[in-house]
Each structure stands twice: as structure tokens, then as C-alpha cells.
Amino acid sequence: MEFPTKVIGDKAYIRITSDLDTETAGEALRSAFNECYEQGKRTIILDLSGAQIINSYGIGKVLMCYKRLKAENGVLMVKPLDGFVKETFELLMLDKLLPIDDSNGQ
Amino acid sequence: MSVGANPPCILLADGNEQSREMFGTFFAGRGWAYDVVPDSSAMAGALERGTYDIIIADVELSGHDSARVLRDILEKHPSQAIIAVSPNATYEDALKMFRSGATDLLARPVDFSWLERVVQQIVFSRRNDERERATYRFIKSECAEMCFSCADLAQLSSISLPLVGRLAQSGMLSHTDALKIRLAVQEAVLNGLEHGNLELDSQWKEEIGADGSDRFSSVRNQRLADPKYAERHVYVNLAFGDGCLEIAVRDEGKGFLNAHAVQSNGKLDSLACSGRGLALMSSAVDEVRFDKNGSVVTMIKRLHERKSTEDYGS
Numbered sequence: 579m580e581f582p583t584k585v586i587g588d589k590a591y592i593r594i595t596s597d598l599d600t601e602t603a604g605e606a607l608r609s610a611f612n613e614c615y616e617q618g619k620r621t622i623i624l625d626l627s628g629a630q631i632i633n634s635y636g637i638g639k640v641l642m643c644y645k646r647l648k649a650e651n652g653v654l655m656v657k658p659l660d661g662f663v664k665e666t667f668e669l670l671m672l673d674k675l676l677p678i679d680d681s682n683g684q
Numbered sequence: 685m686s687v688g689a690n691p692p693c694i695l696l697a698d699g700n701e702q703s704r705e706m707f708g709t710f711f712a713g714r715g716w717a718y719d720v721v722p723d724s725s726a727m728a729g730a731l732e733r734g735t736y737d738i739i740i741a742d743v744e745l746s747g748h749d750s751a752r753v754l755r756d757i758l759e760k761h762p763s764q765a766i767i768a769v770s771p772n773a774t775y776e777d778a779l780k781m782f783r784s785g786a787t788d789l790l791a792r793p794v795d796f797s798w799l800e801r802v803v804q805q806i807v808f809s810r811r812n813d814e815r816e817r818a819t820y821r822f823i824k825s826e827c828a829e830m831c832f833s834c835a836d837l838a839q840l841s842s843i844s845l846p847l848v849g850r851l852a853q854s855g856m857l858s859h860t861d862a863l864k865i866r867l868a869v870q871e872a873v874l875n876g877l878e879h880g881n882l883e884l885d886s887q888w889k890e891e892i893g894a895d896g897s898d899r900f901s902s903v904r905n906q907r908l909a910d911p912k913y914a915e916r917h918v919y920v921n922l923a924f925g926d927g928c929l930e931i932a933v934r935d936e937g938k939g940f941l942n943a944h945a946v947q948s949n950g951k952l953d954s955l956a957c958s959g960r961g962l963a964l965m966s967s968a969v970d971e972v973r974f975d976k977n978g979s980v981v982t983m984i985k986r987l988h989e990r991k992s993t994e995d996y997g998s
Contacts, residue, residue: 599842599870601901612896631863634871634961638889642898645890662863669967670960 579603581610589621590614595628598636607636611643620652623679632663637670644676655679692807694718695736697727697745698769707740710796716803724753731761737807738765740790740799743781754784765806769794813853820854825925832873834881835914842870847922851929856987861968865931865985868968871961872933872981873918880935880979881916882907929985931969939977 579602584591592610596603614622622643626632632640644654655677659667667673694716698704704720711718719734721727724745731739745753757764768786770777778789788802828847832840845866852862878884884907888900907913916936923930966972971984 599867601838608896615896631867633867633874634964635874637960642889642892646892662860666964670963 579606581606583610583614585614585617585619588619589623590617590619591623591625593625593628597631598626598629598639599631599633601635604635604639607639608642611646615646620647620650621655622647622652623655623657625657626659626663627657629663630661632666637666637672640672640676653677691716692737692803693735694803695727695730695734695739696720697722697724697739697741699723699742699745703742706794710799714800724756728756728760731757731764736764737810738767738787738803740767740769742769744771751780751784754781754786758785765810767799767802767806816850817853820850820856825923827921827923829922830920832918832920833914834877834916834918835908837873837877837918838908842866843873843920845869845922847924848929851924851987856989857929857985858988861985864968865929865983868965868983869920869931869933871964872931872983873920875961875981876918876933876935876937876979878904880937880939881918882913883937924987927987929987930982931985932980932982934980937979939979 579596581595582593584593592607592614594603594607596606598604598607611622624640624643629636640654646652647654656667656679658678658680659673664673667676691714694711696704696707696711696718698707698720699722701722704722708718708720719730719736721730727739727741727745730736739757741753741757743753754766754768757766765787766785767788767790768781769790769792770781771792781789787806790799790802826847830843843866848857848862848865851857852859857865879886882904884900884904886900888903889898891899893899893902918936919932919934921930921932921934962972965981965983969983969985971982973982973984974980975982
């Protein structure tokens with residue numbers, strides 16, 4: 579499984595194309611994140627519109643990305659959320675942690 | 685695949701007379717009950733007067749856009765099975781029709797042997813669902829137990845919970861609650877597997893190596909290959925009765941007590957490497973209990989009143 583990435587200027591975008599509830603999906607996110615990170619991108623935006631479900635495993639991977647960027651004054655953002663993923667983010671207060679990118683960059 | 689003693693009942697909506705005759709000859713030859721209409725308003729009238737196992741509808745009916753034809757049907761009859769008939773067999777058209785609610789797609793020229801198989805599959809499946817719903821009008825209790833070894837569990841992307849699905853079908857559980865419960869069970873099973881049986885420490889998720897991988901994942905993979913850990917089991921017991929659904933997940937580890945999730949002010953620590961699964965479990969059910977140092981997690985969800993018999997069939 580691979581999640582597509584795209585670089586526009588100094589920002590990198592990762593499009594999540596499946597539910598984030600398995601090790602396979604988590605590893606795909608880690609791999610896509612590493613690809614952007616190693617290109618020197620420190621503003622990375624996740625598009626979670628392709629995921630209907632995210633569980634603690636997927637959230638753990640998202641937070642791993644957040645912490646790595648934060649350690650270098652970078653920022654992890656998300657495209658506007660909806661549905662169950664949005665509800666899960668609000669329950670776990672991640673909506674307060676990760677800014678929303680509603681630009682048309684991707 | 686047999687559809688039993690009752691043949692399928694089909695409504696065909698097709699603006700082309702020759703096509704209507706062709707379909708009619710096919711249906712009659714199979715002994716299927718059917719009605720034929722030439723346009724969307726006649727189709728709407730037929731649906732007001734009777735019920736059909738399947739509607740076979742030309743997506744260019746009455747000159748309307750295909751999505752609209754399907755939407756018009758599903759607005760009033762949300763669970764109606766529809767086979768959309770289209771002159772185009774492109775991927776984009778197929779995607780559009782499935783997203784508009786089509787059960788299946790038939791391209792012209794029609795392959796009638798394929799149509800016969802699809803009709804039988806749809807009717808068989810829907811009649812099975814009806815039998816389950818009918819059973820659940822009256823059932824008072826049901827139990828199920830599942831047992832997995834760690835090695836096998838690690839290969840499953842998710843666990844199916846047929847009992848929960850049946851309760852959702854019967855209306856005793858909303859579909860959203862069923863989804864939340866599925867996630868909660870997944871969290872409990874993951875806890876049982878990783879923190880219980882494989883004895884993995886959540887703090888290891890924070891220990892990132894030079895290659896970007898974390899110690900938690902590395903040790904997880906090692907222990908899944910070690911029979912001492914891999915042959916331990918996780919048990920999932922589901923029991924429905926007395927207006928409640930009770931789910932117990934038990935592992936064969938030493939149990940866990942999650943001390944990292946809660947800050948001194950009692951609030952969930954969003955950045956903690958653990959504890960989110962517990963929050964997801966708690967939000968899905970009415971009560972969560974931890975016994976035996978966490979190696980048994982019991983979740984209880986109170987169910988809705990059973991639907992009245994008039995509501996069944998929708």
C-alpha cells in the first residue's frame with residue numbers, strides 16, 4: 579500500500595487513500611511521511627478524505643509525524659475533516675493540535 | 685444458487701420497446717414475475733402499487749441523467765436493489781452509477797446469462813437478510829465466542845462481528861453505534877494482542893531509530909515470530925440479552941494498567957503515546973470495565989427497543 583505525495587513549494591501533501599486502522603496503512607503513512615521529510619519539507623499536510631475510519635493505531639502514526647515535525651519547528655496540518663474521522667479527532671482533542679489547511683494547494 | 689420456491693419479482697423500466705420485449709421474453713422463460721414500464725413516471729407509479737426484488741432500469745430513462753434516475757428511486761425506496769442498464773461501459777460511468785446507489789451495472793448489449801446470475805445473487809442475499817431480520821424480531825439472547833492466536837490475529841486487518849451487524853439490521857443498534865462498537869472491539873483486541881500477550885510498552889513508540897522506525901514496531905515483529913508470545917490467544921465473547929450487548933475481550937498476558945493517558949487534572953493527554961484506544965472504547969459504549977489488571981476488558985452497550993413488526997422490511 580502506498581499513499582501518494584505531492585510537493586508544492588515548501589509544502590508537502592500526503593493523500594490518505596484508505597482507512598487508517600491497520601499496521602499496513604500505518605506503515606504506508608510512515609513511509610510517505612519519511613519521503614517528504616527526507617526532501618526537507620517541514621510543512622506537511624495530510625488529506626484524510628479517503629479514510630472513513632481512524633483508530634488508535636492510525637492516530638499514533640499521525641502523532642508520530644506531528645512530533646517529528648514539531649521537534650524541528652515544522653508543522654503538521656490536515657485538510658478539512660468530516661464524518662467519523664472528524665468525530666474521532668474531536669473526541670481525542672486532536673482538532674486543537676493539528677491546524678486545518680483549507681487552501682487549494684492540492 | 686437457489687432463490688427458493690418464490691421466483692424473483694422484477695420491475696423493468698426501459699424506454700425502448702424492442703428492449704422491453706427482449707427482457708420480457710427472458711423473464712418469462714425463467715418463470716420470473718415481472719412488470720414492464722416505459723418511463724420514469726410509470727416506474728414511480730408501479731413502485732407505489734407494489735414491491736419488487738429488483739428494478740432493472742435504463743439509466744437514460746425519460747431522457748434524464750443516470751444519477752437522477754437512481755436518486756429518484758432511492759429517495760422513496762432507500763433499500764431498493766437496482767441494476768442500472770447503460771449503453772456505456774466506461775469505468776467513470778460505472779463509478780458514477782455505483783456512487784448514485786446502483787446495486788449492479790449491466791452494459792448493452794445485454795449478457796443475459798450474467799444477468800441471471802446477478803439477479804439470483806441479489807435475491808438470495810436480500811431474502812437471507814429478511815430472514816435474519818425476521819428472526820431478530822423474536823430472539824431474546826445470543827452468544828458468540830471467537831478465539832485467535834497472536835500470530836493469526838496480527839494478519840487480520842479487522843474483525844467481523846456478525847452479531848453486531850444483525851443487531852444493527854434489527855434496529856436495536858444504530859449503524860453508527862455498530863461502527864463505533866466495531867472500532868471499540870478492534871481497540872480492545874489490539875490492546876490484548878500488543879500490551880497483553882506481546883507485552884509491548886507504549887513508551888517504545890516514542891523511541892525512533894535513525895531509519896524512522898520505532899522500537900515498538902521492531903519488538904512487535906520479533907515477538908510475533910517467538911512462539912512464547914505468538915501462541916498466546918485473545919478471546920472475544922459477545923452476548924446479547926436483557927436489552928444489552930456485552931463484549932468481553934480477554935488476553936493471556938499479565939494485564940496492563942495504562943498510567944500514561946490521564947494527566948493530573950484527569951484529562952486525556954492528546955500527545956500521549958497510549959490511552960487513545962481506551963478513550964475510543966469508552967465513547968462507543970455505556971460502560972467499560974477492566975478486570976485482572978486489564979487482561980479482561982468488558983464493554984456494555986444498552987440497546988434500543990426492538991422495532992415494531994411494521995417497521996421490518998425497510
